[in-house]
Amino acid sequence: MQNSKLKNSIILRGMASNVVDEAIVILKPNVKIKKVEHSKNIGVSEKSVSKNFIVKEAENVILNYIYKIKEANIIIEKKKLERKVKILKMVNIFLFIILVFSLVFKK
Secondary structure (H helix, E strand, O other): OOHHHHOOEEEEEOOOOOOOOEEEEEOOOOOOOOOOOOOOOOOOOHHHHHHHHHHHHHHHHHHHHHHHHHHHHHHHHHHHHHHHHHHHHHHHHHHHHHHHHHHHOOO
Protein backbone atom coordinates (compact mmCIF):
# COMPACT_ATOMS: atom_id res chain seq x y z
CA MET A 1 0.00 0.00 0.00
CA GLN A 2 1.04 3.57 -0.44
CA ASN A 3 2.19 5.55 2.55
CA SER A 4 -0.65 8.09 2.14
CA LYS A 5 -3.22 5.32 2.38
CA LEU A 6 -1.66 3.99 5.57
CA LYS A 7 -2.48 7.24 7.37
CA ASN A 8 -6.20 6.49 7.10
CA SER A 9 -6.03 2.90 8.32
CA ILE A 10 -6.09 1.20 11.70
CA ILE A 11 -4.98 -2.35 12.48
CA LEU A 12 -6.97 -4.02 15.25
CA ARG A 13 -5.35 -6.95 17.03
CA GLY A 14 -6.27 -8.95 20.09
CA MET A 15 -10.00 -8.62 19.67
CA ALA A 16 -12.31 -10.66 21.86
CA SER A 17 -13.55 -12.78 18.99
CA ASN A 18 -13.27 -16.39 17.91
CA VAL A 19 -13.67 -15.49 14.25
CA VAL A 20 -11.47 -12.42 13.71
CA ASP A 21 -7.83 -12.48 14.75
CA GLU A 22 -6.73 -9.23 13.14
CA ALA A 23 -8.64 -6.57 11.21
CA ILE A 24 -7.54 -3.65 9.07
CA VAL A 25 -9.98 -0.74 9.10
CA ILE A 26 -9.65 1.85 6.34
CA LEU A 27 -11.17 5.18 7.31
CA LYS A 28 -13.10 7.43 4.98
CA PRO A 29 -11.17 10.51 3.85
CA ASN A 30 -12.10 14.00 5.11
CA VAL A 31 -14.55 12.88 7.80
CA LYS A 32 -14.62 15.07 10.89
CA ILE A 33 -15.95 13.86 14.21
CA LYS A 34 -18.40 16.55 15.21
CA LYS A 35 -18.78 15.70 18.88
CA VAL A 36 -16.89 13.19 20.95
CA GLU A 37 -18.65 12.28 24.16
CA HIS A 38 -16.46 12.35 27.24
CA SER A 39 -17.44 9.78 29.82
CA LYS A 40 -14.52 9.38 32.24
CA ASN A 41 -11.73 10.83 30.12
CA ILE A 42 -11.40 14.20 31.87
CA GLY A 43 -7.87 15.53 31.56
CA VAL A 44 -7.04 13.38 28.52
CA SER A 45 -5.97 15.18 25.36
CA GLU A 46 -8.52 15.62 22.58
CA LYS A 47 -6.34 13.80 20.05
CA SER A 48 -6.08 10.60 22.10
CA VAL A 49 -9.82 10.67 22.82
CA SER A 50 -10.63 10.89 19.11
CA LYS A 51 -8.24 8.00 18.34
CA ASN A 52 -9.87 5.87 21.02
CA PHE A 53 -13.27 6.82 19.63
CA ILE A 54 -12.29 5.72 16.13
CA VAL A 55 -10.87 2.42 17.37
CA LYS A 56 -13.95 1.68 19.46
CA GLU A 57 -16.25 2.50 16.56
CA ALA A 58 -14.27 0.20 14.25
CA GLU A 59 -14.38 -2.60 16.82
CA ASN A 60 -18.14 -2.17 17.18
CA VAL A 61 -18.66 -2.35 13.42
CA ILE A 62 -16.60 -5.55 13.18
CA LEU A 63 -18.28 -7.14 16.20
CA ASN A 64 -21.74 -6.33 14.80
CA TYR A 65 -20.75 -7.98 11.51
CA ILE A 66 -19.53 -11.08 13.37
CA TYR A 67 -22.75 -11.19 15.37
CA LYS A 68 -24.86 -11.05 12.19
CA ILE A 69 -22.86 -13.90 10.64
CA LYS A 70 -23.24 -16.06 13.75
CA GLU A 71 -26.95 -15.27 13.93
CA ALA A 72 -27.45 -16.31 10.30
CA ASN A 73 -25.58 -19.58 10.95
CA ILE A 74 -27.73 -20.28 13.99
CA ILE A 75 -30.92 -19.78 11.94
CA ILE A 76 -29.67 -22.16 9.23
CA GLU A 77 -28.70 -24.80 11.80
CA LYS A 78 -32.08 -24.44 13.50
CA LYS A 79 -33.92 -25.07 10.21
CA LYS A 80 -31.81 -28.17 9.55
CA LEU A 81 -32.54 -29.53 13.03
CA GLU A 82 -36.27 -28.87 12.68
CA ARG A 83 -36.27 -30.80 9.40
CA LYS A 84 -34.46 -33.74 11.00
CA VAL A 85 -36.91 -33.75 13.92
CA LYS A 86 -39.85 -33.82 11.51
CA ILE A 87 -38.36 -36.78 9.62
CA LEU A 88 -37.66 -38.67 12.85
CA LYS A 89 -41.25 -38.13 14.04
CA MET A 90 -42.58 -39.58 10.79
CA VAL A 91 -40.29 -42.61 11.07
CA ASN A 92 -41.33 -43.19 14.69
CA ILE A 93 -45.03 -43.00 13.81
CA PHE A 94 -44.51 -45.47 10.96
CA LEU A 95 -42.61 -47.89 13.20
CA PHE A 96 -45.29 -47.61 15.90
CA ILE A 97 -48.02 -48.46 13.40
CA ILE A 98 -46.05 -51.50 12.22
CA LEU A 99 -45.58 -52.59 15.85
CA VAL A 100 -49.32 -52.30 16.58
CA PHE A 101 -50.21 -54.32 13.44
CA SER A 102 -47.70 -56.99 14.30
CA LEU A 103 -49.10 -57.36 17.84
CA VAL A 104 -52.75 -57.37 16.71
CA PHE A 105 -52.36 -59.85 13.87
CA LYS A 106 -49.96 -62.18 15.66
CA LYS A 107 -51.47 -65.66 15.87
